[in-house]
Structures are given as C-alpha cells and as structure tokens.
Amino acid sequence: MARRDFSAARLPGFATIAITVFVALYAPILMLVAYSFNAGDSIAIWEGFSLKWYPVAWNNAEVREVTLRSLTIAATASVLSTTVATMAALGTTRRRQTRGQTFIYLLINQPLMVPEIVTAVALLIFFASIKVATGYQGLGYLIAAHTAFCIPFAYLPIRARLEGMDLTLEIAAGDLYASSWQTFRHVTLPLLAPGIGAGMMLAFVTSLDDVVITLFVKSAGQDTLPTYMLAQIRRSVSAEVNAISTLLLLLTVLLLTAFFLLTRKRD
Amino acid sequence: MRDVAIEAVSLRKVYGTDQHAVVALDDVSISIRKGEFFTLLGPSGCGKTTLLKMIAGFETPSEGNILLNGHDITEQPPNRRPVNTVFQSYALFPHLTVRQNVGFGLSMLGRPAAEIDEVVNRALGLVKLEAMADRKPQQLSGGQQQRVALARALAPSPEVLLLDEPLSALDLKLRKEMQTELKRLQLELGITFIFVTHDQEEALTMSDRIAVMSSGNLLQVGTPKEIYNHPVNRFVADFIGETNFIPAQVAGTTATIGGDIALPVDPASPQGSHTLAVRPEHIRIVPSGAEATLRALITESVYFGTDSHVRLRLANDIELVARFQSDEAGGDAPPVDTEVGLIFAPGALQVLED
C-alpha cells in the first residue's frame, strides 16, 4: 500500500459522499436528456436512438406558442429589471450608509425572502381586482410580476461589480475634464458592462424558470413553457416533454456559462 | 503676484460633526509659485493629501479659498480646473489602451482627433513609451504604468500638475530613476509641480521648496536647505534627517546642558529652557589629544559602509550620536571605550522653540 502524507483536511468517508452527491445530482437530469432520444415513447424502456421527438415537439403549435410567450416575457422582464436594477445599484452603492439605503436593500431583496407561493397569492388577489376594474387581460401582469422578482437577481451581480470597482478611476476621469455624464458614459458604464450582462443573464434564466407566480398571475390562454409542461406532466408523460426539457436545459446551461465567463476574475 | 500659481487662503477641513469632528486641515495658507517643484511633506494623516485633493477639486474646504492664477476656484468642479493629478494607485482605465488613456483628457475637452493624436504621441515620447501605445495598462510593468499616468496627466498641458505619492508603489531602484525623470520633466516643461510625499529624502532631493505638515497644520515652508539646517521646531528637525535632542538652558550666547557643560550658540537664539538640536554629521570626532570643544567616550559603534554611527557619552552622562566618515580619516571609527574629542561645525547647534 502506498504511504500517504498526513493531511489534516482529509476526513474519512467525505470524498465518497461528495462523489455520490455529484452523481446523484446529475444522473436524473442526464437520464431525462437520454430518454429524449428514445425511439419509443416510454421514459423507462430504451427502444433505440432517435431524434424524432424534437420535430414532434417543434411541430406542436401549442409548444411553439408557449415557448414564444416564455421568451417574450423573459426578454422583456430581464431588460426591464436589469435597467432599473442598474440604476438602483448606481444609486445605492459606494456612499455613506443611511437608513434609507437599508430600506431600499430590504425592498429589493424582498422577492428572495418571501416564499414564491405567498407572492403568487398576493399578486393573484391584487391583479384580479385590477383585471375587473380595467378589463385589461394582457401579458402586462406577467411581465410586471416577472420584472419584480427578477430585480434582485439582476441587482446583486451589478452591485458586486460596482463595489469591486476602483473609485479613483471616476475621480481620475473628473480630473481629466470629463463631466459627470462623460464619466458615466466613458468610464463607469464600460467597466460595469460585465456585471450588467451577468445580471441580465440571471434575470432571464429566473424568469424563464418560473412556475408558481406565473400559474397564479396568468389569464386564461397565457400558458408559458413551464406551466404548459406542468399540465402535460400531470396528464401523461411522453418523451416529447423530455425533448422540450432538454432544449430548455441547454439554453440555461449556455446562459450560465456566459454568466460564469462574464463574472470570472480577470488579471 | 503674477508669479503665484496656487494660493491657498485659510483652508480648513473638518470631517464629521460635533463631538466626532476630526480636523484634517487647520487654517492652512500657502503660496506656490509658477514653475516651482513644491513638495508637501509629512507623516500620514498630516493633511497633505487633503490639501492636494482640495487643489484638484475632489474635496471641498469647510472654510477658506483656493486661487489659481489669482482666480477663485474653490467652487469649481475638478473637470473645470486646468489642474491634473498623478494618482498614487495610477488609476489607469483598464478598459482603454495606453493611447486612449493618455488622450482621455483632451477627448473629454472635445479636441479634434488629429490634435489629440499629435499630443498623445508627444506625451508618450516624453515618457519613452511610444512602443506600448496600443497595449492595455494591465500588460505593463509598475514603472511603465506610472509613466502612463504621468503622460496622461501631462497631455492636456495643465497649469499645475499634482502628484500624490506617485513613487510609493515602486521599488527602490525604480524610484530613484523616476525621481530624476520627474525632475527632468519639470525643468523641461516648466509646469508647476505639487508633489505629496512622506519620504523626507525624496522631498529633499527633488523640491525647490518644501512645506512640512503635521496634524493638519503647516509647520514650515522653505527650501530643502533651510528646512534641513534651520528647522523651526523639534517636529521638523526630527522628521527630516537624524538629530540629537538635548534639553538646555540658554542664556545669551551660551547653552548649558546637563547643568555643567556650556556650549556656544547663536545670539539670536530664544532664551530660557529649550531643546538643543545637533545633526550627527555636524559633529566631528577627533583624537583625544587634539583641540576640541568637548570630550566624550565611545560606547557603541555600528559600521554602515560609507560611514559608522557612533554613540558617545559626555562627562555628565548625556548621550549623543555622531557619524564617522570612513574615508575621511582613512580608517575605521575608533573602538569602543576610546576617549575622543568633539568639534561642532559652525551653526550646528540649533536652539529649538519647543
């Protein structure tokens, strides 16, 4: 047996548990992906490799419709939430601590602290009376709700980036004749861009994944991809749902990789 | 008053309010001449950086005014002042190339591209960085970044260049090089330099005039020679160079130390109970037989290469430190326990106010 150096950090059994955890985390997802390529429509019995479920999903007009709706909501909500979160981050970071600032932090992070089901119920009640009062039934409610709960996800990476930024760079710009606007345009904004990109990425993913709030806020015929899938799973399960899931997973992983690359510390 | 570039009038800066108030600058008035290499010298927290920031416009004085060429600029924001800063951390824009960094000021002023190009090339030539023009600051060494910062601050041809401890991040060898370089540039361009440092040696070698500051107060302004040879008080004498401090009773032209040893001092010296200051290098050690002002016993001798630091004990147990130049006597300092004579250079014995 090879001799091992004494290592204080090594605790017996921990590595085994950790590796089991990693396997257990990915196995179900990988199985789901694998069965999206099943020739049969069972999600248990392998009947050979086939790509047939992807065209099946694509040719399903309802799938196309809900996907488009999901993407529309996610794109709108992520752009809106990132814009207002950027402004809020610029307003609240790098200044003296005040009570007003604590209040703003609390309000911005509120969607992270309140269980989704509670927010969903509150929005259902509030929007129901607006729907009655105004008669408006459009996508606006979903976009407003998604924008609100995406704000903290956009805000946090932007704020982190701002806090890591060297304040003297902006002072230097002022010293070199830049007005406040020029400083923002030529120094702050370009340096903040990776944080804004990362924030928008997270907001998009968060919006795209939401089930609970959408379920309670949507009007009739406003299913998004997740609420559509939830209904499908309850009815019957076919490999078609696996194909849709796989595509959604792929999109998420791509966005996350982009986020990871954007926030990675560069020398 | 035509030759005054910057005039600070009764500047005061207080941080915080009421009982938590900290006075960073206490009624400081100063005149800095055109084309002068002026140094603000003092330990950290003495107010020198606050003063510099006020001249740049990053800090607003609580009281007092700042004049540039006779015009009050106290209320002017930094981007309206023809004053540029070389920052301690350089503050180079990481998303811009060296060329864009150096051209930043002129482009903010809306100058035509051709003019910017020309000025940037000249500025880069001045600091010998033409070859690095298209690199990003992160790809440069510390010394090169420092030159970019300098070129960037010089490119808009400011009336006054402010330098906030610009050399503190460099290693000793590079620092010496940059000191010479800065002095050369200042002479060549004729721009007023206001230089902040806590390094007394740096201040002495580079400056035309030095202002010594401590806890928000201006203690003394003068040429390096004046400051070194005639410090106004104990703090200045102690901060600049090494000094022996001896309590003394001054009466007329005689200062009595330890109650029984009398030494001759300048007749204009303040009278009464004061501190006598002597620089170690102003004390000459001679053999015990030779004519000397005082006799002393060597108690310790530490070799430093060009000279030795020698600790001496006078007859009444008062201790002094002197420098023994190795080459002067053609040999080593006398060994410990040798009796020697001491001679003071003319004007070496200074009576300090406190």
Add this chain to the structure above:
Amino acid sequence: MSAGEEKTARGETRSMWLLSSPALIILIFAAAGPLLIMLVYSFLAPGKYGNVVWEFSTDAWVSTVLTRDIFDGTLSLADAHLKIFWRSVKLSLITTFFTFLVGFPTAWFIATRQERSRAALLFLITIPFWTNLLIRTFAINQIIRTEGMLNTFLLWLGVIDEPLILLYTDFAVFIGMTYVYLPLMVLPLFAAIDRFDMRLIEAAYDLYASRWQVLRKVILPIVKPGIIAGSILVFIPSLGAYVTPRILGGGRNMMIGNFIEMQFGPGRNWPLGAALSVLLLVIVAAALIVYTRAATKEGPHG
C-alpha cells in the same frame, strides 16, 4: 459643514432615491404592496364563486386551525389542516437535516480541492441550482414512477416481483426536495469552510483530539454561520414548496403551498388562502429573525 459640503451630501441622498425609484415602484406594485392587500383579504368573507365579499370576518383566521361543526356549530381542531401543517414542517425539517448530512461532506470536499478543480466543482453545484426546478422534479418523477426507470431496472434484476409504489408518497416529496434544494445547502457551507483555517485542525490533532473531536469541537462550531445560512436557505423554500409536492406528492400528500392554491381553485375560499399565506410568511419571518440573531451572535468567528 460648508454650503458646498452640505450640497454634496444632499445631492447624494437625492440621487439615491431618484435612481432607485423605478425599481422601488415596480417592487411595491408587483411584489411588496400586494402582500398588504393580501392581509386585508384574510379578514374578509369568501365569495360564492371565488374572490371575496367586502365584509369584515375573522372566519378565515379561525378556520386555519379550527373547524366549525355544520350541525351544532361547535369548534374543534381542524385535523385535516393540522395534518397538512405538520406534514409541511416535518418534511421541511427532515429535508433540511438530510441536505446538511450529505451537503457538509460535499462542501468540505470541494473546499479542500486544488484551486482549479474547486472552481469547476463549484460550477457543477451551481448549474442545478439555476436550472429549471420543474425539470429537475420531473426528472425524479420519471425515475421513481411505477413504470419508471428504477422499477423497470429492479424488476429486470429480479430484486422485486412487483413495482415499488414510490411516487405520490411523502418519501417521494422528501427525495425530491432534498434533490432540488441541496445546492442551497452546499453553497453557503462551502463559503464558510473556504474561510476556515485548516491549520486549526493540525493544532487540534497536535493537542490529542481524535477525528471525531476535531469535527465536533473545532470544525462545526467555526463553520456554524454557514450551517445556519444553509439551513435557512433550504428550510424556507421547502416550507413554501408547491411544484415538488404537486409533481411527486400528488393530491393526497399536499403541503401548505398546495393547500393554499386549493383555496383559490376548487376550495373557493380566498380569505382562507390569504390567511394561510400570511401565516406562512410569519413563520418564514420568524425563521429569518432566528437566523439573523444566530448569525450576528456568531459574527466574530466569521
């Protein structure tokens, strides 16, 4: 302060509110504000076909834990409601404990790797955290359902003669919640362990501590803030879980979240749904306060 200084400070405060206001308006309109309206609704009477009738009533609050006999009007404990509460709390606590049990070794393992593999492993933990919760729950559903992979595999092996009924049980909900919330435990634990000075372990061994004593007396007390943070992060969404119990627990194994939803659907009792939501919010707030207290007390260690 001089006039100039005062102007700067005032301008700073004004720009803070001005820049934050669009975000605040959206949040008040579509997140925080409606919570207050919900509180008002919990004190109204239910409408016949859903929604509410605008008259003051505490019935909703009474009926969260009590039930009124239809014949003689006496009040007794509402067993069905209490059972749902109890299931939610029990499942959330078990989930929290189990995620800690497997999450701690995982976080430890990641924190003690080389710099590069550490970043990669951390990314591997983060991906599931951000991927669709519905899809992850669905993946578990596919594996454990009666005609699913697990049963098919076990039948094929001959370990069992008939399929195990796992889906639509409390056990399935527990497995699902542990699976989906595990990253929320691992990440704060990792952050705490990452700050932990490994030389302390050597010091403890040097002073005759056994492995178990090192873990109990040195490691766990120091990483406690991470344990508390992870526990809160898992406990809160578990308690309010909706998707996981719906997909894995089915109709008979409801948790509070599903029960609340029912009041807005077939239950047609909006005030009760609102009251239950407020109750859930209060429990979560209490948990957060306990967390903040514990975290502040442990502050100097972190």
